[in-house]
Amino acid sequence: MTISIQPIDPVSRPFFGGKVSGIDITRPLTPEQASAIEKGMDQYGVLVFHDQHFEDETQLTFSRNFGELEEASGDLNWGKARRIASAHVNDISNLDNDNQVMARDNRRRLFSLGNRLWHSDSSFKAVPAKFSLLSARLIPSAGGNTEFADMRAGYDTLDDETKAEIEDLVCEHSQLYSRSLLGFSDFTDEDRIRFKPVLQRLVRRHPSTGRKSLFLASHAGAIVGWPVPEARALLRDLIEHATQRKFVYAHEWKQWDLVMWDNRATMHRARPFDAKEVRDMHRTTVACERSTMAEAA
Ligand code: OGA
Ligand code: MN
Numbered sequence: 240m241t242i243s244i245q246p247i248d249p250v251s252r253p254f255f256g257g258k259v260s261g262i263d264i265t266r267p268l269t270p271e272q273a274s275a276i277e278k279g280m281d282q283y284g285v286l287v288f289h290d291q292h293f294e295d296e297t298q299l300t301f302s303r304n305f306g307e308l309e310e311a312s313g314d315l316n317w318g319k320a321r322r323i324a325s326a327h328v329n330d331i332s333n334l335d336n337d338n339q340v341m342a343r344d345n346r347r348r349l350f351s352l353g354n355r356l357w358h359s360d361s362s363f364k365a366v367p368a369k370f371s372l373l374s375a376r377l378i379p380s381a382g383g384n385t386e387f388a389d390m391r392a393g394y395d396t397l398d399d400e401t402k403a404e405i406e407d408l409v410c411e412h413s414q415l416y417s418r419s420l421l422g423f424s425d426f427t428d429e430d431r432i433r434f435k436p437v438l439q440r441l442v443r444r445h446p447s448t449g450r451k452s453l454f455l456a457s458h459a460g461a462i463v464g465w466p467v468p469e470a471r472a473l474l475r476d477l478i479e480h481a482t483q484r485k486f487v488y489a490h491e492w493k494q495w496d497l498v499m500w501d502n503r504a505t506m507h508r509a510r511p512f513d514a515k516e517v518r519d520m521h522r523t524t525v526a527c528e529r530s531t532m533a534e535a536a
Pocket of ligand 1: 371373386
């Protein structure tokens with residue numbers, strides 16, 4: 240069995256979104272397999288593995304091939320009782336701790352609707368996410384796609400004037416900003432301290448490919464040295480530019496799909512589904528080695 244990675248849509252997106260076959264990721268990887276996946280990630284930004292039937296322990300072991308894992312500390316209920324045992328697994332479900340679909344007005348559910356806005360995982364942490372790995376344990380009968388935008392294409396297609404203007408800009412990212420866009424402001428004083436803004440460069444250079452990309456997220460709410468409304472207007476324009484349909488791959492989930500994406504080169508968002516149905520996804524997250532501020536240096 241040899242690993243093979245092919246573009247999902249060779250005609251319209253030959254370099255964004257790849258489908259991996261010829262690998263059983265429930266078994267330990269050889270160094271060659273791990274490096275083939277890293278190379279695939281560098282090329283495609285998003286990789287899809289179908290029929291990967293496993294539990295959290297296997298997902299954790301597979302994910303650790305690509306670096307240190309971050310804790311799920313961006314969760315609203317971090318530090319409280321959780322549905323999922325491992326602190327390194329993010330609960331991307333609409334289930335409460337008794338495995339019941341959360342009520343429409345459940346605070347944790349409303350907070351999680353932030354995933355419907357374009358973002359890069361953990362851009363609100365000083366050291367943001369490298370790879371995210373999302374496993375579909377149970378999916379609704381319709382809807383609930385995840386969309387991915389190619390932020391390298393978003394950067395490459397800016398005009399030279401804009402590229403020059405944004406080259407050295409630094410943004411403030413916080414979950415307080417992204418949630419305020421949705422009108423969610425039900426934060427405790429403790430949440431406000433935990434979610435205090437962090438700095439991220441707006442233009443990043445990928446450490447392996449050397450390609451530049453826009454490092455944006457709905458968590459970005461300010462640009463250092465800029466008046467806030469002007470900063471937010473620019474950030475909106477850039478997100479609008481980078482998420483044109485021609486730069487977007489929409490993943491239609493099948494149960495037991497594993498989708499892996501590079502948060503340094505992509506943004507993503509969840510799409511809606513019937514709130515009475517179960518959608519149970521588990522995410523592991525590989526951390527970057529350093530902050531984007533340190534990358535610049
Ligand atoms: C995530 C995320 C989107 C989705 O897991 O980080 O944003 O479709 N998920 O659930
Ligand atoms: Mn996410």
